[in-house]
Amino acid sequence: MKIKSASFVMGAVSVKTMPDEGIPEIAFVGRSNVGKSSLINKFLGRKNIARTSSTPGKTQEVNFFLINEVFYLVDLPGFGYARVAKRQRAEWQKLISGYIRHRQALRIVFHLIDSRHPLSDIDRDILRLIGEGDAVPVVLLTKGDKLSGNQRQKSINEIRRGIAEMSLEPPVILTSAKDGRGKEEILGWVSSLLV
Ligand SMILES: Nc1nc2c(ncn2[C@@H]2O[C@H](COP(=O)(O)OP(=O)(O)OP(=O)(O)O)[C@@H](O)[C@H]2O)c(=O)[nH]1
Numbered sequence: 405m406k407i408k409s410a411s412f413v414m415g416a417v418s419v420k421t422m423p424d425e426g427i428p429e430i431a432f433v434g435r436s437n438v439g440k441s442s443l444i445n446k447f448l449g450r451k452n453i454a455r456t457s458s459t460p461g462k463t464q465e466v467n468f469f470l471i472n473e474v475f476y477l478v479d480l481p482g483f484g485y486a487r488v489a490k491r492q493r494a495e496w497q498k499l500i501s502g503y504i505r506h507r508q509a510l511r512i513v514f515h516l517i518d519s520r521h522p523l524s525d526i527d528r529d530i531l532r533l534i535g536e537g538d539a540v541p542v543v544l545l546t547k548g549d550k551l552s553g554n555q556r557q558k559s560i561n562e563i564r565r566g567i568a569e570m571s572l573e574p575p576v577i578l579t580s581a582k583d584g585r586g587k588e589e590i591l592g593w594v595s596s597l598l599v
């Protein structure tokens with residue numbers, strides 16, 4: 405599969421204002437600053453279609469991008485943590501939870517986890533949340549370029565072990581928005597679910 409076209413369609417602040425459910429959706433979820441928007445840009449081969457920032461709390465709406473005229477790629481605000489008001493954080497959490505639990509069109513949820521840190525309570529909450537919906541979960545470890553060669557396998561093993569303790573076994577892929585590692589695997593998952 406190749407990315408032939410990508411366009412921003414809309415940012416939604418409630419489930420009600422999201423696009424009609426006609427075409428499949430693929431979402432990127434994870435805590436603020438984990439690298440969701442950056443990885444989306446890398447995946448799409450676009451520099452700045454999704455806005456990024458070094459300050460957690462950049463993405464503030466559920467952003468829908470139409471890809472190849474056949475599916476939506478969905479960039480979500482940070483889950484469970486962001487440098488924003490408590491009430492705002494709680495609102496996003498509710499919005500994201502509702503979306504992941506109930507959205508019929510949602511086929512794959514890419515759950516982004518920082519490769520440099522062990523599995524957090526927020527990550528466990530997200531894993532449980534994804535389990536309540538029907539979409540296929542795929543874990544993407546982010547910022548893999550920041551790890552040394554032997555840290556890489558260690559990080560994958562450690563996070564996999566943490567997830568296995570919850571009796572879950574999603575695929576785990578090491579990625580980087582900087583050097584592009586993992587991009588082919590992400591493409592593979594996306595295309596396998598679109599056929
Ligand atoms: N070295 C490195 N830095 C990254 C990578 N991905 C993201 N970053 C940096 O991490 C910071 C956060 O990136 P974003 O893509 O905005 O993170 P986000 O998850 O979308 O954050 P929110 O929108 O706030 O929820 C930025 O400073 C990025 O440059 C990566 O693969 N490697």
Ligand SMILES: [Mg+2]
Binds near residue numbers: 440455
């Ligand atoms: Mg973002």
